[in-house]
Amino acid sequence: MANEVLVLAEQRDGNLKKISLELMGIGAELAGKLGADLTAVVIGNGVEGLAKTLGAAGARKVYVGETSEKNYNTEIYTQAVSDLIKQAQPQIVLAGATSLGKDLAGRVAARVGAGLATDCTELRIENGKLVMRRPVYSGKAYVELESTASPAMASVRPNTYGPAAQDASRSAEVVKIDVKAATPRAVVKETLKIAGDKPDLTEAEIIVSGGRAMKAAENFKILHELGDVIGATVGASRAAVDSGYAPHSMQVGQTGKVVNPKLYFAVGISGAIQHLAGMRTSKVIVAINKDPDAPIFQKADYGIVDDLYTVVPLLTQEFKKLLAE
């Protein structure tokens, strides 16, 4: 087993995703504790340039796999990463708990026999071993696991760790890896962009979510206006989605998205246990609700008991003033 912590860096359209630098941040910490080398692998079309960024972020070595295809492909990426793991034998492999990371990590772990914990919210070294903490029951409890196989593998929830510091004086050795262009049995034909220019809920730093009290799809407009001013992505509770006020892709909660922002506004959301499950790791929670007895106030850091239709537009105005200063 090599003394190596390997990060599966994720990119889209040749741009490194934020999660990749977050993984480099925690990867450096773990590697430091183990006295191991931090390395990264990046696969895609025209991605060699990303080795520079990963090097500046602390990678000793960057494995680069060039593909002719722009799109992610489970089978091709799995083969390339599995081959690399078998050859480099890292003791820890880190991926993002993103749609790509989860898809790839699950398949790779099954192929190489890694001990995988998904969607981790804390990683640490204890007695020379990786301890992986992750939420279960949609965040109603946690478990801590260790791998009994090698490598230990973890996918890490976005926004859990800060990005690695960039130091342009550091650079990585670039190692080209072979990406076999086998004929895959599942191929991405097209990628459809649904959301606007806002980050996805799972990656957003600020979220404004509306609940049943929004009463109609049109009323989400005031949440979008607030979101535009503070750079927030708009979400919804299950009650709002099931009432047809918002699409399922906007749902936060146990049967929707699990989010981890710095700031979460729950607007007209009572705070059902399933909703809390999806957003309780938010660093700061703000509740706006007419009902002073709404359970959400038990979990919120700040709350306003008042009518959301008057509060939200005023809040938008106030932030606009503040941010113009």
Add this chain to the structure above:
Amino acid sequence: MTFPPAASRRESRRRTPERRGAAGRASEAEVKIVVILKQVPDTETKIKVKADGSGIETDGIKYVISPYDEYAIEEGLRMKEKLADDSTVTVVSVGPDRAIEAIRTALAMGADDAIHVNDPGLEGGDSLATARVMAKVIRDHGFDIIFAGKQAIDLDQAQVGSAVAELLDIPQVNVVAKFELAADKTKATVSRRIEGGEEVIEVSLPALLTCEKGLNEPRYASLPGIMKAKKKPVKQVDLAALGLGAAEVGAAGSHVKILKWLPLPERQAGKVLKGMETAAAVKELVRLLREEAKII
């Protein structure tokens, strides 16, 4: 980990197109649809971690079909109904005695038959150990397409689907929100949800798809459905019948070990502004976010 060689894997699929043709039966084009199902605590459940951190208190928990698995069942049933031939929907579940309730519910929704893998030796198995069991029974049963939930809502690992696909050497598409079978039944076009959008994927069959909310609206079991379900065949499989060694399943066959369970740190209720002039409350909230929380 031991995998069977690729050749035997392919053979163990129900039959090749050539063999279908040779069989020459009227039902030669029927599709074997398999749905993977897990019984889990209802989403309303308040989870309480045992004081010694060894697990959760299970008293009084109401168990249901994992919500994402309901989309898998529904999609399997819709596919069968659309095909309108002798295609079958078989539910496969690994779980203790109580899992039969979830299996019966799936049969009441319309699945044809089920396989219930139940053995004390399977306890403590992680996703990979469970996937090994699933893959074995599914391979023995035969399959053309496998539907699963995108994750079970108890441990939320979202690993079993990919691992089963890997062990069966078939492609996977995770988090499917749209599914359409091609007319020749050799492939499907599916949409997979990703951050801020969807990937449209063409996948050849056999394949494993994990289902997302929005794929369909699962039906309720009808009363006649519930009556019929009582008579539908449920094959009980234990470790001996499974043909897997004790070292391949349960805790022994696992690659991760739970060290301990932890309760959630309770969030302290914070500052609630009430009975104030709205404008003053809003100003105060912004000030708190700026100066106290230092977040904006």
